[in-house]
Amino acid sequence: MNNLHIINKIIKSVFEQHYNPDGGGLDNPRNKWIINLALISHQWFDVVTLQFTKIVIHNNSSIKTLSLITKHLEQRQSPYSILQQPITEIRFESMDQQRYIDKISSNFINTQFTSKILKSLYNQPKLESLLLIDSDSILADLDKNSDNSIISNSIKKLVYSTSLQNSNLTQYANLIKRLPGLECIYLYCEGGFTGIDDLIELFARGTSIQDYQINFGGLPGPKRLIGQLIDSPNAHMVKKLQTSGISITVGDAIDIFSKLKNLESFNVPINYYNLEFTRKEPFTTLSTTIGQHKCIKELFLYEHHNPTGDIVDEKIKWCVDAHLRAALADIFVSKTTIELLSIDELPSQVVSSPDLFDNLKQQDNLQVVKISNGSLDNTGIDFLSKTLMVNNSIYFVSLQNNNLSNERALAQVLSTSTSIKELDISGNSFIGTEILLSIIKNNKLNSLTCNSDNFSAEAKSLYNNVINNPNTLSNLTHHVCFNKNDSYLRFFQ
Numbered sequence: 261m262n263n264l265h266i267i268n269k270i271i272k273s274v275f276e277q278h279y280n281p282d283g284g285g286l287d288n289p290r291n292k293w294i295i296n297l298a299l300i301s302h303q304w305f306d307v308v309t310l311q312f313t314k315i316v317i318h319n320n321s322s323i324k325t326l327s328l329i330t331k332h333l334e335q336r337q338s339p340y341s342i343l344q345q346p347i348t349e350i351r352f353e354s355m356d357q358q359r360y361i362d363k364i365s366s367n368f369i370n371t372q373f374t375s376k377i378l379k380s381l382y383n384q385p386k387l388e389s390l391l392l393i394d395s396d397s398i399l400a401d402l403d404k405n406s407d408n409s410i411i412s413n414s415i416k417k418l419v420y421s422t423s424l425q426n427s428n429l430t431q432y433a434n435l436i437k438r439l440p441g442l443e444c445i446y447l448y449c450e451g452g453f454t455g456i457d458d459l460i461e462l463f464a465r466g467t468s469i470q471d472y473q474i475n476f477g478g479l480p481g482p483k484r485l486i487g488q489l490i491d492s493p494n495a496h497m498v499k500k501l502q503t504s505g506i507s508i509t510v511g512d513a514i515d516i517f518s519k520l521k522n523l524e525s526f527n528v529p530i531n532y533y534n535l536e537f538t539r540k541e542p543f544t545t546l547s548t549t550i551g552q553h554k555c556i557k558e559l560f561l562y563e564h565h566n567p568t569g570d571i572v573d574e575k576i577k578w579c580v581d582a583h584l585r586a587a588l589a590d591i592f593v594s595k596t597t598i599e600l601l602s603i604d605e606l607p608s609q610v611v612s613s614p615d616l617f618d619n620l621k622q623q624d625n626l627q628v629v630k631i632s633n634g635s636l637d638n639t640g641i642d643f644l645s646k647t648l649m650v651n652n653s654i655y656f657v658s659l660q661n662n663n664l665s666n667e668r669a670l671a672q673v674l675s676t677s678t679s680i681k682e683l684d685i686s687g688n689s690f691i692g693t694e695i696l697l698s699i700i701k702n703n704k705l706n707s708l709t710c711n712s713d714n715f716s717a718e719a720k721s722l723y724n725n726v727i728n729n730p731n732t733l734s735n736l737t738h739h740v741c742f743n744k745n746d747s748y749l750r751f752f753q
Contacts, residue, residue: 314349314389317377319357326377333380346386350377355395356424378402381411390439391419396427403431413441421448430455433462436469444471444500451477460484466494476505483508486528490519502527502560509534510542517549517556527560527602533580540583547587551596561588562604585610592619602630608662612640617647626651630658632687638666645669652679661687665714667695674698674705682707686740692719700726700733707738 315329333347355374378401381387392399399420402411418439420432427449436442453476463485474485483506489495498520506528508516513530517523550556588610592598601620603611611631617640620626629644636644641664648654649672657680667690674680675698683705685695692715699705700722712720723741726733 313345313347313386314351315347316351316353317355317374318353319355330376330380333377333384347384348386349389349391350381350384350387351389351391351393352395352398353391353393355398357394374398374401378405384412385414387412387414389417389419390415393419393421394423396422396424399428399431399435403428403434410440411435411438415439416441417444417446418442419446421446421450423450425451427451427453428455429453430458433458436462436467440468442467442469444473445469446473446475448475449477456482456485460488464488464492466492468494468497470497471500472498473500473502474506475503481506483512486512486516490516495519496522498523499555500525500527500558504529507531510546514542514546514549517546517553522555523553524555525558525560526556527558529562532563532584533577538576538579538583540586543583543587544590547590551591551594554597556597558600558602559591559598560602560604561606562602563606581607581610585613586615589613589615589619592616592623595622595624597625598623599625600628600630601626602628603632603635604630605633606635608635608637608640611635612637612643614643617643620647621650623651624653626653628656629654630656630660632658632660632662634662636662636664638664641666642669645673648673648677648680655679656682658684659688660684660709664688665690667691671695671698675701677702678704681705684709686711689714691716693722695719696722696726703733703735705733706735708736709740712741712743 317326317329321329378398381390418436429449432447433455436445460482472489474481481503486501486503486506486508489498489501499522501516501520501523502525508528509531513528516526516528550559584606588603620629631640631644636659641659644659646669648657664685665688670685671694674683674695681704683699686709688711690710692710692712695710696719699708710723712723715723726736727739
């Protein structure tokens with residue numbers, strides 16, 4: 261039987277068993293991993309890796325595999341082993357879950373292999389990444405055997421993702437203290453947590469971390485975490501700040517951009533409709549602070565969703581929308597350093613502003629524009645198209661999930677643009693004919709993502725022609741066309 265067919269069935273089965281649609285979406289590393297696994301299934305045997313520098317230790321890793329890994333980490337491997345290169349990444353996966361293979365040997369494995377692997381972390385000079393995915397037991401073991409000694413100067417990235425109802429952030433903070441060269445942390449708490457004060461205290465004292473990615477899932481996170489971070493003595497080192505579950509106000513955002521002088525990426529939800537900030541002045545200050553920031557390259561703007569579901573008074577909403585509409589345009593009134601602009605789930609009446617898109621015409625550092633999830637309407641796409649006709653630095657455009665139907669202006673841009681290389685127009689109501697004809701005529705696009713729900717018969721024929729005849733679009737190397745009736749099973753057909 262065809263080996264590819266066998267592996268295809270296996271991965272499909274794994275996907276169906278382990279993907280959790282309600283567990284944080286793509287913010288959940290476990291979901292992202294299983295999706296990536298599914299997507300590469302068809303190319304599984306096309307690539308053979310001769311040198312392994314990353315290892316995964318799973319709760320169902322066999323004794324033979326663990327033995328091989330242990331020998332390699334202790335530098336006792338055979339000269340013929342496929343593990344010859346220094347390990348750069350160790351990933352502990354689902355170590356908290358019950359083993360399904362070798363059940364009798366669980367205790368043996370824990371005592372003979374896990375402890376040895378943890379001790380070997382001290383002697384890995386090239387180890388750069390340590391990932392703990394649903395492996396709180398490993399975190400606890402590291403903390404239990406802690407004598408406050410440095411684990412490794414080489415580890416730059418620490419990922420901790422947990423689904424426990426009471427994850428121990430004190431142990432997490434203790435681990436960070438033992439990694440003096442740490443530059444990036446990714447924290448994902450799907451359930452509850454304890455020990456948050458220890459993490460806040462650590463951030464207040466200052467760390468070597470430059471990249472903070474903190475996601476509390478659907479839980480409310482403490483705003484003090486950000487407050488202590490931006491007031492810490494090492495605030496000047498912070499380059500990336502991405503959080504979820506932590507609500508900040510317009511005033512907090514002003515503090516972030518004022519105090520984090522070297523910030524390059526901002527991705528924090530803002531509660532624009534906070535009753536304390538309904539005047540115009542804070543919004544004006546925010547736009548000026550962002551626009552004049554010397555280092556910001558990636559700007560993600562989206563509204564914080566109140567978990568209590570409180571309804572904002574219509575008069576307050578109208579007032580804030582007007583201030584936000586003006587502020588969004590004023591960010592770009594002068595040339596900025598921004599290379600990526602992502603606007604998500606903001607009201608379309610705020611974003612679909614001629615002033616905003618007129619100002620974007622002069623932003624020659626801007627390369628990526630993402631306006632998604634109801635943030636753009638059919639009037640706004642006309643304004644955007646005029647910008648794309650003028651600004652030749654933008655190569656990636658995503659208009660995902662805006663339910664747009666006005667395609668003529670966009671089609672005109674695509675028929676002549678030499679700069680746009682990647683386009684995502686999925687989740688809209690385009691008929692598709694004009695857009696596809698323009699793309700075929702110009703033949704400059706490298707990547708296209710769309711949906712065919714409202715495609716005309718002519719558009720579907722054009723798309724099929726593109727798929728079946730590579731010469732039609734010789735530069736197109738990636739294409740995906742969704743339909744509302746599609747499911748993940750389409751990847752296994």
